[in-house]
Amino acid sequence: MARNICFCAAITAVLISLCIAATLDIPIYRQHLIVGDETRGKSIKASETKPNPVWHNDTIPLQKFMDAEYFGIIRIGSPAKNFKMVFNTMWGDTWIPSAHCGLFEIACMTHTRYDSSRSSSYQEDGTIFSTGDTANDLQGFVSRDKFRLDHLTIENQSFIEMTHIPWIPYGLSKADGIIGLGFPDLRHIKAPSFFTNMLKQKLINKPMFSFYFNRDATTERAGRLVLGAPDRKHVNESTLVTVPVIGKLYWKIKMDRMVIDVRDKSHPFCKDGCEALLDSSTNTIVGPRDEIQLINDLLGARSFVPAIFKMDRYMVNCREFAKLPPINFVIAEKTFTINSKYYVQHLTYESLEICLSPFVPSDEKFWQLGGAFLMEFYTEYNFDHGQVTIGKTKF
Numbered sequence: 001m002a003r004n005i006c007f008c009a010a011i012t013a014v015l016i017s018l019c020i021a022a023t024l025d026i027p028i029y030r031q032h033l034i035v036g037d038e039t040r041g042k043s044i045k046a047s048e049t050k051p052n053p054v055w056h057n058d059t060i061p062l063q064k065f066m067d068a069e070y071f072g073i074i075r076i077g078s079p080a081k082n083f084k085m086v087f088n089t090m091w092g093d094t095w096i097p098s099a100h101c102g103l104f105e106i107a108c109m110t111h112t113r114y115d116s117s118r119s120s121s122y123q124e125d126g127t128i129f130s131t132g133d134t135a136n137d138l139q140g141f142v143s144r145d146k147f148r149l150d151h152l153t154i155e156n157q158s159f160i161e162m163t164h165i166p167w168i169p170y171g172l173s174k175a176d177g178i179i180g181l182g183f184p185d186l187r188h189i190k191a192p193s194f195f196t197n198m199l200k201q202k203l204i205n206k207p208m209f210s211f212y213f214n215r216d217a218t219t220e221r222a223g224r225l226v227l228g229a230p231d232r233k234h235v236n237e238s239t240l241v242t243v244p245v246i247g248k249l250y251w252k253i254k255m256d257r258m259v260i261d262v263r264d265k266s267h268p269f270c271k272d273g274c275e276a277l278l279d280s281s282t283n284t285i286v287g288p289r290d291e292i293q294l295i296n297d298l299l300g301a302r303s304f305v306p307a308i309f310k311m312d313r314y315m316v317n318c319r320e321f322a323k324l325p326p327i328n329f330v331i332a333e334k335t336f337t338i339n340s341k342y343y344v345q346h347l348t349y350e351s352l353e354i355c356l357s358p359f360v361p362s363d364e365k366f367w368q369l370g371g372a373f374l375m376e377f378y379t380e381y382n383f384d385h386g387q388v389t390i391g392k393t394k395f
Contacts, residue, residue, distance in 0.1 A: 211224075315357070
């Protein structure tokens with residue numbers, strides 16, 4: 001009986017990870033400590049009096065939870081309070097749980113909540129927000145406050161105080177909320193987005209951001225997000241390719257094709273070209289149902305999650321996953337290859353070990369390239385030019 005309870009607990013922990021959707025570079029200047037008239041009669045080196053640098057970009061270290069969710073810390077309000085935020089290329093708005101949630105709003109109550117009465121920099125807006133999606137409805141209202149990064153502070157940032165958050169998937173998330181990094185037209189509210197405000201307030205010089213991810217199993221650090229600058233020290237520059245965005249809504253690009261070689265035979269997918277969205281909020285790769293089924297068959301993956309959860313996840317053999325074939329994505333006629341070491345999601349909970357295929361079926365015709373792809377490729381996103389730059393990450 002006890003063993004069954006433990007197994008159920010382990011399965012629950014794994015399901016939690018499935019429902020969910022850092023290195024920090026800081027120049028350090030050493031300054032001589034001045035006590036009384038200690039400097040009288042002495043020359044002071046220029047390096048000892050160097051002023052604080054003026055920052056035109058900022059870096060957010062990313063953390064990970066069970067290789068399923070990637071988030072960073074934003075401090076909001078005065079005094080500042082820490083919130084764990086997913087930086088989501090598939091969203092346009094910013095939201096966090098509100099202290100105004102009802103007592104039975106479990107997904108809200110189990111996360112860090114924003115309390116406007118405790119922030120001296122809070123500004124009222126009050127615009128009502130609702131996604132209007134009955135299956136996954138989010139409800140709240142708009143407020144404004146300071147958002148603080150490591151070196152920069154965004155004044156009067158509009159965000160949604162969520163008062164209703166569905167238990168699935170948000171109640172099971174490690175992160176508290178979302179900062180949308182999609183194009184402005186993706187917003188549900190009219191106020192300037194997080195990134196737009198950074199540009200309007202001249203906190204950053206370049207209208208771009210860049211992601212570097214890693215999947216080092218020995219650490220909870222998951223890479224970093226740089227706002228306002230490229231971050232190419234972890235990329236092989238000879239592999240970089242720049243492609244235009246389709247539509248300036250999502251970060252959607254054209255993918256030429258995808259190829260899997262199994263037993264000396266090539267299996268093409270997306271044969272005539274297709275649209276692919278870059279998704280920083282998840283670890284999966286989502287595609288048309290019929291093609292995803294064929295891919296999982298080639299990988300020997302079988303359905304794992306019970307149908308009632310409607311997650312369409314597939315499991316591979318943990319002892320054999322290293323032998324699974326590499327998968328080639330062709331973008332702008334350049335091949336980007338992901339290896340099973342990185343694309344298989346390896347979950348452990350006490351004595352339970354599960355390895356999952358990243359490929360998840362959808363009824364849509366486009367693809368979504370999440371962490372299973374991004375873990376091996378550095379990406380830059382440029383708003384003004386409407387383009388994405390992709391290159392092979394150096395580990």
